[in-house]
Amino acid sequence: xxxxxxxxxxxxxxxxxxxxxxxxxxxxxxxxxxxxxxxxxxxxxxxxxxxxxxxxxxxxxxxxxxxxxxxxxxxxxxxxxxxxxxxxxxxxxxxxxxxxxxxxxxxxxxxxxxxxxxxxxxxxxxxxxxxxxxxxxxxxxxxxxxxxxxxxxxxxxxxxxxxxxxxxxxxxxxxxxxxxxxxxxxxxxxxxxxxxxxxxxxxxxxxxxxxxxxxxxxxxxxxxxxxxxxxxxxxxxxxxxxxxxxxxxxxxxxxxxxxxxxxxxxxxxxxxxxxxxxxxxxxxxxxxxxxxxxxxxxxxxxxxxxxxxxxxxxxxxxxxxxxxxxxxxxxxxxxxxxxxxxxxxxxxxxxxxxxxxxxxxxxxxxxxxxxxxxxxxxxxxxxxxxxxxxxxxxxxxxxxxxxxxxxxxxxxxxxxxxxx
Amino acid sequence: xxxxxxxxxxxxxxxxxxxxxxxxxxxxxxxxxxxxxxxxxxxxxxxxxxxxxxxxxxxxxxxxxxxxxxxxxxxxxxxxxxxxxxxxxxxxxxxxxxxxxxxxxxxxxxxxxxxxxxxxxxxxxxxxxxxxxxxxxxxxxxxxxxxxxxxxxxxxxxxxxxxxxxxxxxxxxxxxxxxxxxxxxxxxxxxxxxxxxxxxxxxxxxxxxxxxxxxxxxxxxxxxxxxxxxxxxxxxxxxxxxxxxxxxxxxxxxxxxxxxxxxxxxxxxxxxxxxxxxx
Amino acid sequence: xxxxxxxxxxxxxxxxxxxxxxxxxxxxxxxxxxxxxxxxxxxxxxxxxxxxxxxxxxxxxxxxxxxxxxxxxxxxxxxxxxxxxxxxxxxxxxxxxxxxxxxxxxxxxxxxxxxxxxxxxxxxxxxxxxxxxxxxxxxxxxxxxxxxxxxxxxxxxxxxxxxxxxxxxxxxxxxxxxxxxxxxxxxxxxxxxxxxxxxxxxxxxxxxxxxxxxxxxxxxxxxxxxxxxxxxxxxxxxxxxxxxxxxxxxxxxxxxxxxxxxxxxxxxxxxxxxxxxxxxxxxxxxxxxxxxx
Numbered sequence: 004x005x006x007x008x009x010x011x012x013x014x015x016x017x018x019x020x021x022x023x024x025x026x027x028x029x030x031x032x033x034x035x036x037x038x039x040x041x042x043x044x045x046x047x048x049x050x051x052x053x054x055x056x057x058x059x060x061x062x063x064x065x066x067x068x069x070x071x072x073x074x075x076x077x078x079x080x081x082x083x084x085x086x087x088x089x090x091x092x093x094x095x096x097x098x099x100x101x102x103x104x105x106x107x108x109x110x111x112x113x114x115x116x117x118x119x120x121x122x123x124x125x126x127x128x129x130x131x132x133x134x135x136x137x138x139x140x141x142x143x144x145x146x147x148x149x150x151x152x153x154x155x156x157x158x159x160x161x162x163x164x165x166x167x168x169x170x171x172x173x174x175x176x177x178x179x180x181x182x183x184x185x186x187x188x189x190x191x192x193x194x195x196x197x198x199x200x201x202x203x204x205x206x207x208x209x210x211x212x213x214x215x216x217x218x219x220x221x222x223x224x225x226x227x228x229x230x231x232x233x234x235x236x237x238x239x240x241x242x243x244x245x246x247x248x249x250x251x252x253x254x255x256x257x258x259x260x261x262x263x264x265x266x267x268x269x270x271x272x273x274x275x276x277x278x279x280x281x282x283x284x285x286x287x288x289x290x291x292x293x294x295x296x297x298x299x300x301x302x303x304x305x306x307x308x309x310x311x312x313x314x315x316x317x318x319x320x321x322x323x324x325x326x327x328x329x330x331x332x333x334x335x336x337x338x339x340x341x342x343x344x345x346x347x348x349x350x351x352x353x354x355x356x357x358x359x360x361x362x363x364x365x366x367x368x369x370x371x372x373x374x375x376x377x378x379x380x381x382x383x384x385x386x387x388x389x390x391x392x393x394x395x396x397x398x399x400x401x402x403x404x405x406x407x408x409x410x411x412x413x414x415x416x417x418x419x420x421x422x423x
Numbered sequence: 424x425x426x427x428x429x430x431x432x433x434x435x436x437x438x439x440x441x442x443x444x445x446x447x448x449x450x451x452x453x454x455x456x457x458x459x460x461x462x463x464x465x466x467x468x469x470x471x472x473x474x475x476x477x478x479x480x481x482x483x484x485x486x487x488x489x490x491x492x493x494x495x496x497x498x499x500x501x502x503x504x505x506x507x508x509x510x511x512x513x514x515x516x517x518x519x520x521x522x523x524x525x526x527x528x529x530x531x532x533x534x535x536x537x538x539x540x541x542x543x544x545x546x547x548x549x550x551x552x553x554x555x556x557x558x559x560x561x562x563x564x565x566x567x568x569x570x571x572x573x574x575x576x577x578x579x580x581x582x583x584x585x586x587x588x589x590x591x592x593x594x595x596x597x598x599x600x601x602x603x604x605x606x607x608x609x610x611x612x613x614x615x616x617x618x619x620x621x622x623x624x625x626x627x628x629x630x631x632x633x634x635x636x637x638x639x640x641x642x643x644x645x646x647x648x649x650x651x652x653x654x655x656x657x658x659x660x661x662x663x664x665x666x667x668x669x670x671x672x673x674x675x676x677x678x679x680x681x682x683x684x685x686x687x688x689x690x691x692x693x694x695x696x697x698x699x700x701x702x
Numbered sequence: 703x704x705x706x707x708x709x710x711x712x713x714x715x716x717x718x719x720x721x722x723x724x725x726x727x728x729x730x731x732x733x734x735x736x737x738x739x740x741x742x743x744x745x746x747x748x749x750x751x752x753x754x755x756x757x758x759x760x761x762x763x764x765x766x767x768x769x770x771x772x773x774x775x776x777x778x779x780x781x782x783x784x785x786x787x788x789x790x791x792x793x794x795x796x797x798x799x800x801x802x803x804x805x806x807x808x809x810x811x812x813x814x815x816x817x818x819x820x821x822x823x824x825x826x827x828x829x830x831x832x833x834x835x836x837x838x839x840x841x842x843x844x845x846x847x848x849x850x851x852x853x854x855x856x857x858x859x860x861x862x863x864x865x866x867x868x869x870x871x872x873x874x875x876x877x878x879x880x881x882x883x884x885x886x887x888x889x890x891x892x893x894x895x896x897x898x899x900x901x902x903x904x905x906x907x908x909x910x911x912x913x914x915x916x917x918x919x920x921x922x923x924x925x926x927x928x929x930x931x932x933x934x935x936x937x938x939x940x941x942x943x944x945x946x947x948x949x950x951x952x953x954x955x956x957x958x959x960x961x962x963x964x965x966x967x968x969x970x971x972x973x974x975x976x977x978x979x980x981x982x983x984x985x986x987x988x989x990x991x992x993x994x995x
Contacts, residue, residue, distance in 0.1 A: 445816075
């Protein structure tokens with residue numbers, strides 16, 4: 004038997020070969036390609052996607068009317084598995100889509116992977132390009148190259164149920180500590196409800212707690228970060244949002260909890276408005292900035308936002324540029340605001356929206372109070388994809404580890420990923 | 424009849440019912456109206472069956488197309504892998520040659536390879552092959568046929584070997600004395616006799632290709648038209664609220680072709696497994 | 703065509719050799735190669751040259767507590783699934799030989815149906831049956847709100863149940879065919895000697911079924927050790943804080959989510975070696991007791 008095994012092994016070894024070949028970085032694409040055929044577009048899937056889909060359909064109708072013999076194929080990519088999909092597309096130039104929506108946190112990773120095309124020339128040749136806010140543009144730039152057109156901004160604030168608060172005689176919390184007591188009061192008085200919807204996988208719901216306490220992702224094992232994390236995980240408990248229900252929730256699921264009326268508060272984004280309005284909470288809620296440690300302060304929010312980019316390996320770069328500028332233009336940014344609550348990135352659109360709708364105010368206030376961002380480093384993509392922070396939160400929330408143990412472990416992984 | 428026997432009969436029937444219960448539940452949930460699915464009081468029957476969930480599945484997500492893709496891939500794998508395995512099994516049983524046992528052991532070892540881990544090198548391999556031979560690169564159904572053929576082969580050869588062995592040598596010797604060429608012996612004599620074995624083997628190949636969602640997910644990157652069923656099924660798991668009715672309807676649609684396939688080859692499968700083990 | 707030593711029937715083996723060589727052996731070789739390289743997204747897109755790192759992927763893996771905990775869970779989970787599958791399958795095979803025609807037909811058809819259900823469909827169906835609020839099982843037992851996926855052991859238990867449900871039919875049908883092939887006279891003689899059912903099974907059936915059992919055991923080990931779909935679908939890729947990760951899912955995540963292709967490959971190699979070792983030990987034991995491969 005041993006001899007036969009050796010022979011089998013020898014057979015395998017004598018196969019001569021080399022490591023998987025690597026693809027050479029392609030050249031910048033800002034024009035050219037066929038001007039007919041199917042344009043492939045990837046957009047993010049959303050809780051309650053219908054309004055987004057309707058706006059996109061409208062844009063497609065306009066686009067195909069202006070570009071004969073074209074069609075637009077949109078695929079909605081689930082956010083939590085986007086990483087695998089994008090990497091697949093980067094690794095195989097032949098099957099890349101043309102236009103993609105991506106989160107600004109993913110930018111460094113995608114940039115280093117060399118998957119996105121320089122859209123600088125597209126924007127400078129675009130009539131509305133000058134209308135882009137400078138800081139928004141900066142958020143789509145990596146090492147001097149513009150790799151996308153900012154499509155919308157997203158910040159999170161505190162949604163609360165006005166009817167429930169009136170009934171129980173509560174006021175919107177002025178500090179994070181008050182948030183916890185208010186949440187527990189709701190849960191105690193209305194046991195069928197959660198006080199504030201929080202989730203073990205809701206990183207951007209947890210980070211404001213860390214930031215408000217003076218901590219940060221890069222120092223997740225510091226005393227300040229630990230204080231913030233203790234406050235957040237303290238909310239995943241039987242007296243607010245029991246771990247059996249909440250430890251595995253993503254941000255999207257907390258949106259659903261609030262929208263369906265199962266939670267009295269939720270840390271949701273401006274872009275979740277459509278989902279909330281589609282649920283039982285419609286018309287019975289108001290929004291305030293998520294409070295900080297002291298009364299009157301605002302917990303720093305994560306400066307989220309999504310960009311529209313063109314893949315470096317796009318088959319139809321010229322068509323892609325046309326579709327991108329159409330979808331990112333003022334007309335559709337405004338429509339997307341109406342449909343989803345997405346904050347526009349074009350200055351004129353933003354001003355128009357702020358003037359006509361009071362809903363925007365708490366979000367603008369939150370932005371004005373100062374926002375924070377994830378480490379601008381390709382390593383962040385890895386931290387995100389391997390769920391370092393959610394695992395940390397879940398371990399604490401389910402009692403598998405103490406805050407100290409979980410943060411020490413996470414800090415090690417974060418350091419490792421950022422060092423590379 | 425004795426009481427003991429009756430007790431055993433009853434036990435067998437109860438176990439059979441428990442075994443099919445999840446399948447019953449799946450079909451039931453697929454035809455329940457939406458209100459009964461979201462209910463906190465689930466009933467094991469429904470008085471108002473509806474095909475709404477099936478309509479949702481078939482209309483919204485191009486499910487018919489995915490079904491066709493899956494059927495195409497699975498059938499192609501069954502045919503190609505069956506044919507190749509048949510030839511190899513004949514070689515391994517009708518001839519004695521050096522390394523014969525080595526090759527057999529290799530086939531056994533090949534089954535131990537965690538194919539999920541092979542997605543990594545295969546991804547790059549298929550990508551590179553696709554640049555040379557169009558039709559089997561990434562984003563094509565051909566790539567799926569190719570890898571599943573490879574993964575089903577070791578087990579298929581291993582299983583078919585027993586069937587070929589069970590056919591008496593005298594048969595092909597007699598045919599050869601009658602002047603039949605090797606080719607004729609292979610196609611006219613051995614193939615028909617091994618047919619039950621091929622049917623049994625095809626079940627495993629079919630299931631393997633049909634069930635896969637890992638390769639479909641990894642290889643079919645951006646061609647929405649080329650998705651296969653398991654991928655499409657996961658589409659109904661939403662970030663907000665799972666549409667259980669649609670999920671169960673999709674699951675039902677996915678199960679039906681396999682069930683049909685099983686019923687068609689049932690007798691041969693049971694006889695086949697018996698034949699393989701008598702070896 | 704006779705069973706004599708002749709020149710190798712190359713043309714018969716050629717198609718299998720081409721397919722397996724190209725799509726199995728070569729990728730296996732590359733898997734081994736990847737496992738000793740620093741191969742991440744930067745290398746794939748050509749941004750950085752690939753670098754030989756020797757055993758670094760392995761040493762880092764072995765120095766990682768997470769890996770050991772996943773490995774332990776994988777081995778225990780697979781062992782439990784194999785034992786449960788064999789026990790259920792063998793028990794029902796014996797039961798089949800002792801019941802009347804109709805119950806036998808019903809049980810066979812039920813088992814075939816369970817066998818036919820694709821892994822993804824089976825997983826989703828059981829998830830719905832055991833759903834926290836909408837699940838029939840929770841409502842039946844009056845434990846609405848109980849989340850089966852919250853606790854590590856109940857989650858593994860549920861996934862294990864699905865695995866056993868899907869894989870016992872193969873064992874049952876194969877063993878039943880094997881038992882039917884045992885000459886009736888042997889079993890009758892045993893009965894005449896006053897041997898009970900339990901004793902007959904262990905003393906007569908098991909020894910006679912050894913070759914069949916070998917196939918069934920090896921296949922079960924291979925299949926259950928590599929369970930992927932059920933874990934991936936039912937626990938959403940590894941459960942709360944990764945508590946339900948198995949090596950297979952872990953390797954896939956390391957490779958495709960974290961872009962650590964080298965480390966993912968190393969996990970794959972380790973898995974293969976473990977399977978190989980287990981199977982070889984088993985085959986050896988078989989040979990000791992005088993069986994031919």
